[in-house]
Amino acid sequence: MTMAEHPAPGGFRYIGTKRRTKEDPRFVAGRGRYAADIALPGMKHVALVASPYPSARIVSIRAEAAFALPGVRYVLTGEEFCAATDSLTIGVDAPKVTRYALAKDVVRYAGEWVAAVVADTRALAEDAAELVEVDYEPLPYIIEAERALESGSPLVHPAHGSNLLYRRRFVWGPVEKAFAESDRRIEFRAKWGRSSTVPIETFAVAAQWHPAEQLLDVWASIQMPKFPDQAARALRLPGNAVRVHYDVDVGGSYGVKRGIKHTVLVGYLARRLGVPVRLIEDRLENMRGGDMHGPDRYFDVQAAFDTDGTIHAMKIRALDDVGAYAGRSPLQLGKPIGAICGPYRIAAIEYEPISVMTHKTPQEAVRGFGQSPTNFAIERAVDRIARALGMDRIEVRRRNFIDKSQFPYTIPSGSTYDSGDYHAVLDKALAAIDYPALVRERDDARAAGKLAGIGISTCLEPSGGNTAFEPLFNPKNETTTWMDSCLVRIDLSGSITGIMGTSSSGQGHETMVATVVGEVLERDPAGIRVIHADSLNALPSNSPVGSRMAIMLGGAAAGAAKKIKQALIAIAAHNFECAVEDLEYREGNVSLKGAPSKTLTWDQLVEIAHRKFHRMPAGLEPGLQAKFVWEVPTGGGLPTPDGRIQMYPCYAFEAHIVLVEIDPDTGKAVIRKYVCGHDCGVMINPDIVHGMTCGGIAHGIGAALYEKFAYTEDGQLASGTFMDYLIPSAMEVPAIAIVDHCTPSPLTTFGQKGSGEAGYLGAPAAIGNAVNDALEPLGVSIEETPMKPFALWERIRAARGDNGKR
């Protein structure tokens, strides 16, 4: 299936057209610059010693045998490290839940790092790590989230007093009244299995301390807000003593590359030992000890609705297991509040997020920051409502959609959706997949003895990330600023450079910025260079999270370019001795309206700005450069007492339609057809957006059907390698067709909305709905991800009272 064609909307010159990216050429030539590619002279290598127990007291650590190995430089334990550095920050109010890269006194999960060995090579470091002798006294442990809440359960952090990190019951609107007055109600439990984005590149960080300058250089595979600040803080260094190089290429992240503990560890070692130090997680360290797991949730959902399909209220209780430590992970229960009723006009919502700790690997920010599991729960509810009423699932959605005439639309939890036309996107997707033919195809498969189902999901992608869930979940934290920025400069030769202040992990930011700057200045983006600053010379950024860069970095790049355009016009006005309104700007040249012979060309204007001060208007800076720093639009406020707040500003929308076939004798599911209708407003580069959406769908397929961090009863990670943690290949991911729609955002420069999380937010819901549609004739359902063959077979067998017969 091919991508839908689309014209450049709104008469843009470069935005929305098919353009090759700036990044691709270096990657296809094998000339990326990843953290593991950086070789510093004299660099040493780290390997970790990990706890085999989920919970234990560290009785003693003996490193003599390790130290005796030639080539071993140091063995660092928690005793030294935790005294010399500060605890990493946590996103909720739980000051006693401290966290360091190395365990001290106790270990809290199997795989937690207990000691770090530094040696001349990684191989030698691993040899030495095996010789470090650690005596443990195993302690009671808890690995089930619901049991972790019961009194008497072992405590992961005894000083905190319980395993509960956060709990609150939000009630927005007349929930009980709606339940009392509605015709019908449903209730069910869904379980989102612990999975994560698991990039193909593991986390890698290299650091070098310069004693003469008192400066720590850091190269890391990082995607994290406030990374340099937190690293400096934990290392007890001033912020300007840490220089993070954002020009390191990151091999995929999709949220999780928050390697702050790795960085503090390596930064400390580099300073302590006076040599550059590098840690590249091997896959075993990454899966078990890298602290990059994802949401692990029970949803208890109730919905109240009338017989005509109108949904009046929902109650969602979300219990999430963050593992043994937390950074911002509990906040993944908060972000979905910004779209807690999905694309529907549900007037009353009760939401009870509960964040709990167990003796498992910690969770990190995963693509969507909790939105995908929440969409799964909401969309399963909608399908169940349709089933309860014997109503078509598409019809139920249509009836409850917020209508295009109702935007901007404020939902009960306080966020305002900026724009959208959900009916149109759904219609486009239905047309693209030829829905009547799809139904026939499903029914033919059923007639031939297969289980077959169509799944639909209609979900929101909140974009333009701010951090509104921080003060919501932690009133002591009044952070409301979540800015981003860009600097644009034109040099003496007239060429344009844009400077961004954060790292990229495949989102095509360089291309995006060049396109935006080119659009504003009417100059070919092919000639515009975009570079990454480092954390010392960067303007402030909050990194690519929450699908925010097209909006925030794009907006900043446009803002800076506009200032330069104004400067060029001002120079011309001064030189022509006329008003700015008398001038016309075209492709960098400025002419007097009606007198085209009176033109100052780009080159001439550049020369005046850089060299001819005597021809500059008073008050205008010499040279041609501008910075633009701005806050997320519509954000910047604190929550109301009942927990209402404006979360992200812009709402992209996706409608997934998928056909799944299940072999009833084996339980194996195959996706036969996949279409995604997608509206993220104006797309700056369609290929980039489509690519990320397909990738998000593949991620979603993995979460829905294949991937799980599974734990044994003794608290061991059973799927800690790629033999057991199953990432979908090109054989599992089907051909994907995307159909675009555009409802521009009124809040952004070009009408763009963000899109980095697209696909992932709706795919698991659609596949879950398809699988359940397939199982419906048997009268069974499945509400747990991943829906692996074994799990499906158990349902099928139960339905048939099976003893092997058909």
Next chain:
Amino acid sequence: MSEKLHPISVEVNGVACSGMVSARLSLVDWLREELRLTGTHVGCEHGICGACSVMFDGEPLRSCLVFAVQANGHRITTVEGLARPDGSLSVLQDSFCQTHALQCGYCTPGMLIAAQGLLEANADPTEAQIREAIGGNLCRCTGYQQIVDAVRLAATRLSEGAK
């Protein structure tokens, strides 16, 4: 207890390269750390993700599962060797750029090697054959669609006489 070093002589991207390697040094680590050909990437070190794929005597295989010492006397092509003699991108590499068949670029070198292997054996692969040929190369960014499009495009361009 220093490890014995073995002399090796390997043709890499058409150039005779030699080295002294410990037996346990993997081929991918030798290419990356000793020859500084960092285009080939490490993703799992247990033979699943395919990011480390190189051509070994003309056939794609996983260089994390071969020790450098085993490559002695053999011929390796890495992603750095896929370009044309004048240094410009091959038709396949250029096709990847045309369809935007990559994002973070980490799986890309291995993906190109697998695709190159396919096109050398099958000049007109179907979509199913392409998916099977790259079935041992995991990607987390693209969802594979634009990669499949790139290989199909390259096949078409090559059959039309592009070099």
Next chain:
Amino acid sequence: MKAAPFEYIRAGSIGEACELLARHGEGAKLIAGGQSLVPMMAMRLTRPGLLVDINEIAALKFVSIERDFARTGAGTRQCVLERDAALASRVPLLRQALAWVGHIQTRNRGTVGGSVAHADPAAELPLVAQLLGARMLLRSASGARTVDARSFFTGPMATSAGPFECLEEIRWPVWRERRTGSAFTEISVRHGDFAMVAAAAQIALDEDGRCTRASFGLGAVDRTPVAFAQIAQRLVGTRLEQELLREAAREAAESIEPGGDLHASADYRRHLARVLAERALGAAHEQAGKIK
């Protein structure tokens, strides 16, 4: 995940490889394709003191078709077997099985002997060897011997080859019946993964469509790949009606003791065994039936 240190010798001949094994004993391990061995070394689950590399021994790389069996040198790459047209017509099960072995990168390096000697009960080539009754030629410093598949596979990752023996050649029986059909099927979570259950079958029919010979087996259901000679024998002389195939599959499934793991319980495996055995038998029958 760097392997623990080891010594390395590249053997120039089978004789040299055997001599090294004899001299170094339990501490020495042969390395061929390394597709199973190297991941285990990387995870430090196994740490041989000496690796004897047999990849360069030309005498181990051949495919030779004889009247009653096909001979494959143990060091022959799986992809070479896969591409060999004569082998595909004489021992069709090999090409069918190889389609399920890992991915192209696996088969470009992995060897037929390596897979058989590694003896993973879930692996495809050992299953084919078991059900066809292949014969393994084992060489040591003191001579050579031939072992039947049935005696060769002794347990999970275990064979009757001694620590000083090198698998030199595998002889795959050729069925000379004109109307021979075969099938290999497998179920795994993803394409190319280890099989949860694998099934293979080979059937020969006479001119009237009656079964004159039958063989079938299952992989990943027991400690070794399992061939069901007696159950298969009862199919001879019949027309292989669906109920008979179903019954044979049911009997086979009841006779095994599968294990459970993260991806499949024992019950599920037993169920899959029955389903896949029936499918493999049916597909082999259908293929044979197409030969007029």
